[in-house]
Amino acid sequence: MSDHQTFEAGDVVLQCGITLKGAKLAFKTHGTLNAVKSNLVLFPTRFSGRHGDNEYLIGEGMALDPRRYFIVVPNLFGNGVSSSPSNTPSPLDRARFPSVTIHDNVLVQRRLLTEVFGVDRLVLAVGWSMGAQQAYQWAALWPDQIERLLAICGSARCSPHNFVFLDGMRAALTADAAWRGGWYDEPPAVGLRAIARAWAGWGLSQEFYRRHMYREMRYATVEDFLINWWEGLFRQRDANNLLALIWTWQHADIAANDIYEGDFERALGAIEARTIVMPCRTDLYFPPEDSAYEVRHMKQAELRIIDSVWGHYDGGGRDRESLRAIDAALKDLLAD
Amino acid sequence: MSDHQTFEAGDVVLQCGITLKGAKLAFKTHGTLNAVKSNLVLFPTRFSGRHGDNEYLIGEGMALDPRRYFIVVPNLFGNGVSSSPSNTPSPLDRARFPSVTIHDNVLVQRRLLTEVFGVDRLVLAVGWSMGAQQAYQWAALWPDQIERLLAICGSARCSPHNFVFLDGMRAALTADAAWRGGWYDEPPAVGLRAIARAWAGWGLSQEFYRRHMYREMRYATVEDFLINWWEGLFRQRDANNLLALIWTWQHADIAANDIYEGDFERALGAIEARTIVMPCRTDLYFPPEDSAYEVRHMKQAELRIIDSVWGHYDGGGRDRESLRAIDAALKDLLAD
Numbered sequence: 001m002s003d004h005q006t007f008e009a010g011d012v013v014l015q016c017g018i019t020l021k022g023a024k025l026a027f028k029t030h031g032t033l034n035a036v037k038s039n040l041v042l043f044p045t046r047f048s049g050r051h052g053d054n055e056y057l058i059g060e061g062m063a064l065d066p067r068r069y070f071i072v073v074p075n076l077f078g079n080g081v082s083s084s085p086s087n088t089p090s091p092l093d094r095a096r097f098p099s100v101t102i103h104d105n106v107l108v109q110r111r112l113l114t115e116v117f118g119v120d121r122l123v124l125a126v127g128w129s130m131g132a133q134q135a136y137q138w139a140a141l142w143p144d145q146i147e148r149l150l151a152i153c154g155s156a157r158c159s160p161h162n163f164v165f166l167d168g169m170r171a172a173l174t175a176d177a178a179w180r181g182g183w184y185d186e187p188p189a190v191g192l193r194a195i196a197r198a199w200a201g202w203g204l205s206q207e208f209y210r211r212h213m214y215r216e217m218r219y220a221t222v223e224d225f226l227i228n229w230w231e232g233l234f235r236q237r238d239a240n241n242l243l244a245l246i247w248t249w250q251h252a253d254i255a256a257n258d259i260y261e262g263d264f265e266r267a268l269g270a271i272e273a274r275t276i277v278m279p280c281r282t283d284l285y286f287p288p289e290d291s292a293y294e295v296r297h298m299k300q301a302e303l304r305i306i307d308s309v310w311g312h313y314d315g316g317g318r319d320r321e322s323l324r325a326i327d328a329a330l331k332d333l334l335a336d
Numbered sequence: 337m338s339d340h341q342t343f344e345a346g347d348v349v350l351q352c353g354i355t356l357k358g359a360k361l362a363f364k365t366h367g368t369l370n371a372v373k374s375n376l377v378l379f380p381t382r383f384s385g386r387h388g389d390n391e392y393l394i395g396e397g398m399a400l401d402p403r404r405y406f407i408v409v410p411n412l413f414g415n416g417v418s419s420s421p422s423n424t425p426s427p428l429d430r431a432r433f434p435s436v437t438i439h440d441n442v443l444v445q446r447r448l449l450t451e452v453f454g455v456d457r458l459v460l461a462v463g464w465s466m467g468a469q470q471a472y473q474w475a476a477l478w479p480d481q482i483e484r485l486l487a488i489c490g491s492a493r494c495s496p497h498n499f500v501f502l503d504g505m506r507a508a509l510t511a512d513a514a515w516r517g518g519w520y521d522e523p524p525a526v527g528l529r530a531i532a533r534a535w536a537g538w539g540l541s542q543e544f545y546r547r548h549m550y551r552e553m554r555y556a557t558v559e560d561f562l563i564n565w566w567e568g569l570f571r572q573r574d575a576n577n578l579l580a581l582i583w584t585w586q587h588a589d590i591a592a593n594d595i596y597e598g599d600f601e602r603a604l605g606a607i608e609a610r611t612i613v614m615p616c617r618t619d620l621y622f623p624p625e626d627s628a629y630e631v632r633h634m635k636q637a638e639l640r641i642i643d644s645v646w647g648h649y650d651g652g653g654r655d656r657e658s659l660r661a662i663d664a665a666l667k668d669l670l671a672d
Contacts, residue, residue, distance in 0.1 A: 161537060172504070190511050201503075226503065284542075289543065
């Protein structure tokens with residue numbers, strides 16, 4: 001028995017102009033949709049994350065309490081559960097998997113909610129990292145139907161520095177000739193190890209390492225952390241899936257569509273949701289300055305910087321204090 | 337005619353226990369040693385830099401005025417001019433080039449100054465990045481002979497985060513099978529491009545990219561900057577040389593020797609030089625917090641943070657305002 005459900009989206013014409021035939025959107029729900037369909041929370045997945053990885057923010061007594069809310073967790077295309085390079089048949093398999101945008105993802109998620117659940121109004125859209133990019137896109141596309149928005153360590157548009165950082169990660173992975181332009185049969189293990197090690201300096205802050213906080217995650221040394229955490233994480237993943245998600249992330253922009261025609265500030269200004277934007281003080285790829293810019297251009301957004309040394313990982317629930325702060329922000333948003 | 341001189345250091349027993357036979361220390365001098373030998377400034381090279389790369393801080397009217405000071409610029413072992421994987425004969429060539437520490441470098445530099453110039457007292461030791469690591473090591477090893485110290489965007493010890501960042505760079509370069517464990521005949525071009533792209537996000541700040549300041553360096557787009565600047569820079573370099581320097585950098589620690597036996601704070605406390613430590617506010621791998629820690633443990637050091645968006649590159653003279661600030665700090669130090 002599967003731990004998730006799948007929405008058969010049929011043939012989806014992507015922004016890039018390619019049709020993703022037989023698109024599959026995998027999702028998991030928590031709780032029950034109430035009779036008046038007014039309790040749906042959307043909580044999309046992050047880079048390389050899967051529906052199960054979002055459960056750190058869901059639970060009885062927490063803001064996202066499944067006794068009260070119907071929480072839908074859609075999987076990003078490319079994450080290996082929804083349609084991805086690793087699970088799509090020829091001719092769109094592996095290196096031929098088409099470029100999917102955040103906008104493409106969100107349009108299919110929208111169809112899931114309307115066609116399967118008959119819901120077009122969200123109590124809340126919430127996400128961490130690429131999850132936040134999706135939540136932002138929802139709020140910008142249907143301003144009067146998204147009541148609340150929480151963006152954790154994410155952005156409404158990939159910044160130039162964030163783009164460059166990701167491009168370095170892509171370069172590290174694809175430097176392995178075993179990648180074969182995406183047509184590998186065996187995983188490019190050297191490249192997967194390289195991207196893991198190259199990501200390690202970005203994911204957590206200088207202070208995290210200075211204080212040897214990997215020990216709190218039960219790794220004895222830096223090298224232990226690099227091998228058993230970082231390499232372990234990436235070697236479980238499919239290289240083409242990672243590259244597909246990196247492309248999606250690099251091209252994230254809530255204004256890159258026919259409605260906003262690239263006008264980023266107009267797209268931000270259109271958002272009606274009551275919003276809290278929560279960057280982490282020490283996040284190296286979603287620094288608070290980018291969030292501050294977004295908040296300045298939104299109608300009713302609060303900037304609430306998490307003062308943590310966990311860098312980007314701060315949003316992932318591993319740090320108890322940050323987790324409490326995020327849960328508190330959710331409770332504040334959901335209070336009225 | 338060569339633009340530099342070479343000190344034949346003979347057989348040098350390194351900290352790792354291997355003898356670097358026929359060690360060559362390449363150096364360049366500016367100005368003239370005065371009769372009482374009281375005007376020598378030491379200005380070692382940075383990661384992958386060569387003696388010519390230090391000339392941005394040397395010139396008439398600048399603090400480091402060759403009419404007044406005798407400025408000696410020694411090349412780091414591994415930089416391709418001093419003994420390096422690329423220029424050392426078998427059996428210590430290429431992948432077999434031994435691990436050289438900052439301490440090893442500085443001991444040979446010391447011999448250059450005493451044996452060739454008869455000088456053991458320095459007016460000033462100054463360096464940027466790995467150059468600062470060498471300057472710190474000088475000040476810690478001969479406290480009563482180094483009068484002044486300026487450390488620009490560098491550290492007295494490689495921090496754990498800095499180590500991890502460098503390890504990611506190493507992984508990106510060596511992911512290219514053409515590297516062949518160091519025994520390549522043709523350069524591993526894919527790996528060199530990968531390290532270049534992976535370094536690009538680290539060398540300059542998020543703000544630098546947010547403001548598109550690569551345009552000030554006359555690159556039209558991010559991709560133009562990545563190819564023509566970053567890839568151009570790294571593809572001129574030898575892969576084994578880069579790896580040798582990364583090892584040296586990762587193991588930098590002024591206390592990793594018989595005198596201080598790993599007691600970092602004692603080594604910092606031993607420094608007598610009048611010191612200015614100049615990190616850049618936005619440096620991603622030598623963040624100001626590490627410099628602040630060092631300053632707190634030194635006798636007469638001032639922390640003077642450069643408020644620039646140029647990140648680590650701030651110390652390299654490309655930003656005119658930062659260059660003026662560094663020159664002013666040198667003038668302040670040299671005033672008495």
